[in-house]
Amino acid sequence: xxxxxxxxxxxxxxxxxxxxxxxxxxxxxxxxxxxxxxxxxxxxxxxxxxxxxxxxxxxxxxxxxxxxxxxxxxxxxxxxxxxxxxxxxxxxxxxxxxxxxxxxxxxxxxxxxxxxxxxxxxxxxxxxxxxxxxxxxxxxxxxxxxxxxxxxxxxxxxxxxxxxxxxxxxxxxxxxxxxxxxxxxxxxxxxxxxxxxxxxxxxxxxxxxxxxxxxxxxxxxxxxxxxxxxxxxxxxxxxxxxxxxxxxxxxxxxxxxxxxxxx
Amino acid sequence: xxxxxxxxxxxxxxxxxxxxxxxxxxxxxxxxxxxxxxxxxxxxxxxxxxxxxxxxxxxxxxxxxxxxxxxxxxxxxxxxxxxxxxxxxxxxxxxxxxxxxxxxxxxxxxxxxxxxxxxxxxxxxxxxxxxxxxxxxxxxxxxxxxxxxxxxxxxxxxxxxxxxxxxxxxxxxxxxxxxxxxxxxxxxxxxxxxxxxxxxxxxxxxxxxxxxxxxxxxxxxxxxxxxxxxxxxxxxxxxxxxxxxxxxxxxxxxxxxxxxxxx
Numbered sequence: 019x020x021x022x023x024x025x026x027x028x029x030x031x032x033x034x035x036x037x038x039x040x041x042x043x044x045x046x047x048x049x050x051x052x053x054x055x056x057x058x059x060x061x062x063x064x065x066x067x068x069x070x071x072x073x074x075x076x077x078x079x080x081x082x083x084x085x086x087x088x089x090x091x092x093x094x095x096x097x098x099x100x101x102x103x104x105x106x107x108x109x110x111x112x113x114x115x116x117x118x119x120x121x122x123x124x125x126x127x128x129x130x131x132x133x134x135x136x137x138x139x140x141x142x143x144x145x146x147x148x149x150x151x152x153x154x155x156x157x158x159x160x161x162x163x164x165x166x167x168x169x170x171x172x173x174x175x176x177x178x179x180x181x182x183x184x185x186x187x188x189x190x191x192x193x194x195x196x197x198x199x200x201x202x203x204x205x206x207x208x209x210x211x212x213x214x215x216x217x218x219x220x221x222x223x224x225x226x227x228x229x230x231x232x233x234x235x236x237x238x239x240x241x242x243x244x245x246x247x248x249x250x251x252x253x254x255x256x257x258x259x260x261x262x263x264x265x266x267x268x269x270x271x272x273x274x275x276x277x278x279x280x281x
Numbered sequence: 282x283x284x285x286x287x288x289x290x291x292x293x294x295x296x297x298x299x300x301x302x303x304x305x306x307x308x309x310x311x312x313x314x315x316x317x318x319x320x321x322x323x324x325x326x327x328x329x330x331x332x333x334x335x336x337x338x339x340x341x342x343x344x345x346x347x348x349x350x351x352x353x354x355x356x357x358x359x360x361x362x363x364x365x366x367x368x369x370x371x372x373x374x375x376x377x378x379x380x381x382x383x384x385x386x387x388x389x390x391x392x393x394x395x396x397x398x399x400x401x402x403x404x405x406x407x408x409x410x411x412x413x414x415x416x417x418x419x420x421x422x423x424x425x426x427x428x429x430x431x432x433x434x435x436x437x438x439x440x441x442x443x444x445x446x447x448x449x450x451x452x453x454x455x456x457x458x459x460x461x462x463x464x465x466x467x468x469x470x471x472x473x474x475x476x477x478x479x480x481x482x483x484x485x486x487x488x489x490x491x492x493x494x495x496x497x498x499x500x501x502x503x504x505x506x507x508x509x510x511x512x513x514x515x516x517x518x519x520x521x522x523x524x525x526x527x528x529x530x531x532x533x534x535x536x537x538x539x540x541x542x543x544x
Contacts, residue, residue, distance in 0.1 A: 266496030
């Protein structure tokens with residue numbers, strides 16, 4: 019950020035952990051942040067983002083145009099827009115997950131593996147794929163999406179950026195971006211294997227298993243890749259399956275729905 | 282283990298993660314394991330331990346003598362007893378937590394810190410204290426115990442191994458050992474600072490905060506040190522407070538009690 023940008027502040031869309039990441043970075047850099055977040059985001063995420071000192075502006079996922087609101091606020095206040103996925107620096111940051119995977123896989127003696135990543139706009143998936151292409155080229159990255167929000171899976175089949183027909187209707191609230199980022203899609207297409215699609219119920223089961231076995235708190239979308247590994251391992255090739263669990267912004271009522279699955 | 286010991290199998294008392302650790306190690310070494318566990322242990326812990334292939338023998342915390350049962354079974358079947366805390370190798374294993382703390386503290390530029398550790402028989406506390414005495418000598422380790430089961434805190438005041446007056450009555454089911462290990466107590470006394478005592482309610486709050494902020498699943502006793510840090514920071518000296526969260530064997534009903542604290 020230039021001194022001028024820093025003085026005026028930044029604005030970002032909430033995507034996965036992006037909201038809190040941007041809010042945190044803004045605070046560390048002594049600037050202000052506005053975060054646009056869908057009204058149905060977990061209360062916990064809204065509270066956490068505000069705790070980092072950000073101004074949270076809520077919008078209606080079905081009826082508002084996030085891009086229009088963001089562009090207007092950015093123009094009015096001179097804010098710098100940080101996109102959640104179609105941004106090289108954001109993708110580079112998310113690629114550090116891939117670097118960690120490569121490092122840990124070497125320790126475990128794993129080289130050929132399927133790497134499943136929860137996918138929305140495609141930033142995390144592309145970042146991981148780029149890192150692994152460099153560091154662990156025998157791994158294949160697969161995006162995982164919620165049923166009915168499988169635009170990337172379909173896009174990898176058709177070769178074009180497909181668009182979801184709806185904007186809401188899954189508990190995976192961070193995986194509902196209508197289509198993959200324009201800038202990143204060619205990279206994603208070049209580097210990734212086929213996508214996998216999971217149901218909301220699969221994600222709740224995966225959250226319960228993450229609680230039970232891994233002692234980790236995952237939000238529904240954060241557990242999507244784990245859900246694919248647990249339900250579709252017969253369809254996944256590779257010596258090992260590596261799963262990215264990312265995102266723990268889940269309200270206690272949703273978490274209790276997952277725990278109820280343990281019986 | 283000698284070939285003869287391996288052929289006959291091992292027996293261990295359940296203490297913290299010790300049950301599953303021993304069951305796992307037994308399986309990896311191709312031998313059998315018997316785990317003595319209090320009847321009120323979390324169902325999840327019993328199930329997990331059995332999943333590792335161990336035979337779980339349940340006893341009554343209030344009325345049975347665990348040591349007598351263990352000694353009898355060991356004698357009858359020729360099993361090798363692995364104690365949960367008063368064993369040099371177990372303490373060395375638990376000391377790896379201290380090595381990790383020292384490593385991470387260096388990365389963060391922290392050298393003077395209070396290190397809070399959930400304490401029952403004292404194995405984890407002693408292991409961490411020994412590792413830090415070698416690697417980060419400006420850190421002071423403090424045991425944390427549940428109210429009414431604060432034998433170690435009282436022992437550090439009196440200089441003698443005090444004994445809890447009851448055997449049950451806290452949700453911190455892994456922190457109820459009646460007194461510190463005989464072998465380790467002199468080490469613990471030499472290296473540790475004062476103890477801290479937390480209520481069951483403090484532990485539930487800490488579990489909720491671990492869920493909310495850290496995305497970690499902790500059992501009540503596993504969250505005891507975090508509970509002390511959250512409720513008694515005014516009484517804790519040092520440039521930083523480092524907390525060990527250890528143990529995530531918690532049934533979903535108990536976890537829901539903690540989540541309910543978030544409101």
